[in-house]
Amino acid sequence: MSTPRPVLVVDFGAQYAQLIARRVREAKVYSEIVPHSMPVAEMLARDPAAIILSGGPSSVYAPGAPQVDPKLFDAGVPIFGICYGFQAMAQALGGTVAHTGGREFGGTALSPTADGGVLLRELPAELSVWMSHGDCVTEAPAGFAVTAASAGAPVAAFEDLAGRRAGVQFHPEVGHTTHGQTMLTRFLYDVAGIEPTWTPSNIIDEQVAAIRAQVGEKEVICGLSGGVDSAVAAALVHRAVGDQLTCVFVDHGLLRSGEAEQVEQDYVAATGIKLKVVDAADRFLGALAGVTDPEQKRKIIGREFIRVFEAAAREVAAAGDVEFLVQGTLYPDVVESGGGTGTANIKSHHNVGGLPDDLKFALVEPLRTLFKDEVRALGVELGLPEEMVWRHPFPGPGLAIRIIGSVDRERLDLLRAADLIAREELTASGLDRDVWQFPVVLLADVRSVGVQGDGRSYGHPVVLRPVSSEDAMTADWSRLPYDLIGRISTRITNEVPEVNRVVLDVTSKPPGTIEWE
């Protein structure tokens, strides 16, 4: 099938641009993000089914603030403005935007006016919506009906059905906005007239066709980690080019207990894909010796991964070069590595920001615009086993970024033992699906005094970091039962030498990230 017409999310530096794209896809409509600097002609060349203008930190009337090119409004494409996008739209179409002092942040009461128009029709008379603004629209442009107001925003929503345009001051994409998804889908289906046809099986067909076009008759290798992303990426590529694919699993010595064996047995059994296992522990641990800085660790690991893939590629294709490397890169990896549109580099994911400059492979990344739950849906559709699809994420740099301090075999053994205990107990309590991920972190350079067997001990703390999340972009600490936490603590301090203290991380993301490095 051909690529579906996208709903383009124009990013004005929003915190939630990814979330908007994701919500649109949840409504079974394909969506992608583009920077506000993209010329209108280029946007229109993508034949968008609709355009959503995102929020952003600027004030529309400030000098140098990003503007919406009026040509966008002449093209007849349905348009939805959110927050900054709503204000920019109002201004471009002749309405008024002002700084009235009525700032609103967080949950805010919204009152639909008249019948609420298409977006708010028959919703409760008092809605709680997520606001985050200091400016507001004081006058809607001609032809627009005002459909809601709040205390700080006299025009909090408007629509022009004939022109297929609407906008809201608040953030319908945020989970805290009640009925936000309803409003978004009403724009997509009822205002823009888009059919909800984008499904996992469409994505599969589309990606298979794109991979065939990119790879042709050539050989490909895929970095396979045992995690869900690379498993799904490999399954897609296998469907597209069959035996041209060889998967490469790198045992870098930073894996958890039992992980290598699991990949070797389960993945091949489930898929029949050719697998090459490379034991590269000496190489990775050698390169990491003495390194404590998190970004440096990530860069070293990213580089070593590629060097190992290069060596493996030479063995796979004796006849010639392997040009293509498949990775299970997801959208959050790209965004966190500063690869989004104007987003900050939080940490260099080994497979994105940690790649070496002299990378010779062309990357095949069929999941690059997707979130984890979308990938899981693809995995199910592709027939991968449940255990694989629902595995907790595990970062490519592995235990190296869970040892705070330098990495060596002894420390890795300690952390592996503690990690195994936490995983065993979580599974035994039947709560695997209730947590997104459960990192266990070794504070290798910290020691504290304890008393064990009537004697003094001076050992290391281990941190438990169970989190719940929808997509790893934000997270909260999991409220696991205290008796479970207690059992894990007792077992770790009893069974793992050198560890005499267990602490629980109760930080959400933000401000903390899920991993400690």
Ligand SMILES: Nc1ncnc2c1ncn2[C@@H]1O[C@H](COP(=O)(O)OP(=O)(O)OP(=O)(O)O)[C@@H](O)[C@H]1O
């Ligand atoms: N040990 C490994 N051997 C080969 N490739 C790897 C390894 N670890 C990571 N990779 C590559 O890096 C990519 C990103 O890793 P990441 O951990 O984000 O994804 P994943 O392991 O596939 O899924 P999950 O997030 O569920 O762990 C993987 O998709 C894979 O291509």
Ligand SMILES: O=c1[nH]c(=O)c2[nH+]cn([C@@H]3O[C@H](COP(=O)(O)O)[C@@H](O)[C@H]3O)c2[nH]1
């Ligand atoms: O493959 C990966 N390579 C990396 O370099 C990397 N860094 C973080 N992660 C995983 O990404 C998600 C978000 O992590 P943070 O909240 O720590 O940024 C969490 O699921 C992390 O486990 C990585 N995965």
Ligand SMILES: NC(=O)CC[C@H](N)C(=O)O
């Ligand atoms: N979140 C936003 O898009 C804010 C828009 C604009 N900066 C305001 O404060 O009103």
Ligand SMILES: [Mg+2]
């Ligand atoms: Mg992984």
